[in-house]
Amino acid sequence: MTVNKKVVIVDDTMFMRLTLKNILQGFGLEIAGEGSNGHEAVTLYKRIKPDLITMDITMPQKDGLEAVKEIIAHDQEAVIIMVSAMGQKAKVVEAISAGAKDFIVKPFKQERIAGALERVGIAIDADKPAGKDAAQEEETEEVKDDDKEKAKGDEVEEAEDVPGNREGVTENDGQKKNK
Secondary structure, three states: OOOOOEEEEEOOOHHHHHHHHHHHHHOOOEEEEEEOOHHHHHHHHHHHOOOEEEEEOOOOOOOHHHHHHHHHHHOOOOOEEEEEOOOOHHHHHHHHHHOOOEEEEOOEOHHHHHHHHHHOOOOOOOOOOOOOOHHHHHHOEEOOOOOOOOOOOOOOOOOOOOOOOOOOOOOEOOOOOOO
16 A cells, blocks of 8 residues: 655654654655755745645754744645654644644654554555655655754653643654753
């Protein structure tokens, strides 16, 4: 089964983009672009018109909240899933209020990402094993990551009352960098 849904991944940490990319490609989704800040998120969204954009909250130049607001102003139907570190509950609530459809919390778990995709109406190929597809890898429009990489774990914080997440905290299987 090929899903043929285009996704843009925006995170200032290359490791996090790669982790999310591998999981999403494993679900049969096409990674159509990658960015490392909010400016790139808006540019990629307008150029690619993806079915889904995943967006980190804390990024340089323009953060994820500003980017969500700008993307929603451009396209009210945009499907945005926020990617947050623990301890960002207030920012997640603000992002959902601004138009993001759901959120996942780092570190990722594949089944939690699948749940978030289901909640926003993105069909996935759950039978396909997670991993990279070479053909999809070649087609990816990647915006170069000029920012220094840091990958540090954060502790999990409860966020059950955040609107848009019907199952409470969603975990991820990467690591979050501290800002």
